Amino acid sequence: MSAARGPEAAATARARRAAAAVTDPELPMLTLADLGVLREVAADAEGGVDVALTPTYSGCPAMAAMRADVVRALKAAGFTEVRVRTALHPPWTSDWITERGRRRLAEHGISPPGPAPRHGGPVPLSLVPRRRALRCPRCGARGAELTSEFGATACRALYRCAACGEPFEHVKEI
């Protein structure tokens, strides 16, 4: 954020607080700031504000709901003209989920992602499921078995704890 002082900076800080508190429609324990999808907030002193959101996955259907929720939150905070744009670049990575976000995921029974793979060159083929050092978010045991790399939303994989037998979701590394 810019180091500018004055009414813009104050309005931007206020707008950022309001936008950052909006929760994800599909992972409601996370705010958009926790998820790392809130990329930019810039307000002027006349009630206008520009927000940039980035999708987690290209086709994430929650984007429309997120945008509507951000508009609603900023209007409720007194901003009269809210412009939300989708920023494709740089692409979202699960590394942008904050420490607080990871803690909140685990508290709500969802296993947080490990470090995302870095793909500069060719991506290696992986014929066996990637090994993730997961802890069951319910009983804390290690040794969960992958059920599917594709879960109820694009960002989640499905696991089953070998110890307690409960299924749980894991936010994928991308």
Place this chain on the structure above:
Amino acid sequence: MTPHDATGDQESVYAGLLGDTDASHWAFGTGFDDPLAGVDTAVPEGVDRADLAAYCLMLGDDALVLAQRLAEWCSRAPELEEDVALANIALDLLGQARPLLARAAQADPGAVPVLPPGSPAPPEDALAFFRDEPGFRNVRLVETANGDFARSTVRLLLFSVWRLALLERLRGSRDPVLAAVAAKGVKEVAYHRDHAARWTVVLAQGTEESRRRVGAALEAVWPYRDELFTAHPVERRMARAGIGPDPADLRAPCAAVLEEVWAAAGLAPPEVPGLARVGGRAGRDGVHTEELGRLLAEMQSVARAHPLGSW
């Protein structure tokens, strides 16, 4: 998230769900903003706008048409998790198609079908739902009917191996939109490719019947493969302009990845000739199999029946 008045006197159980929210709460699929907002959309110097649009249509149509085919599996896959997986993959591809079609429309507005005044359809929807079959630039591989699960799996394998190799190179495109779409898509298609490759191995190493089916699938799908690596004049010009790779350069890296899969699966690629072109023309020229017409009829019927529809 939803404001909910637990104490209110409600006539129906749904009434409280609305709270004081506006209608956008229900309207997924409407109110989309410009999918290219915030990306530098200047066409790079020395690049022909019509060529760039045609190239974006090729890559966008591949994703759009395969997304439609994969969506047909929903509720019909061998297990519930597979329904979810194929729907997720379809959604990723649809998400990739949208900015590509929007880029095509922006680079060459003349390529966008003209809709009746007052139609709320954005240009990328006009391209998806109001173009006729010869206007589609996808390879024929993606349009063919699903067949059984083995055939859809092998098709997804060939496609995602090729598309990942393509997107890896497109990250360095001189076109900022293609570079942005590719940087995001690489992460997604890496999951698609692993998924298809693992299933191919599972089917090949499974029962006698699953092995027979995956062998038959490979025979059926393999002829469509050549088209992926045969450069259309537009692709050749885009390669020269630093926009995309020459399709021929993807052949070796794709073969290397497939070798890994064949080795694990105990399969060998069949010796069958590539699918014939029609007067030298194929999918990239808008010459398709009869399967595409049926797919489009289903995909486009609602939008065409209601060109002014807003939902």
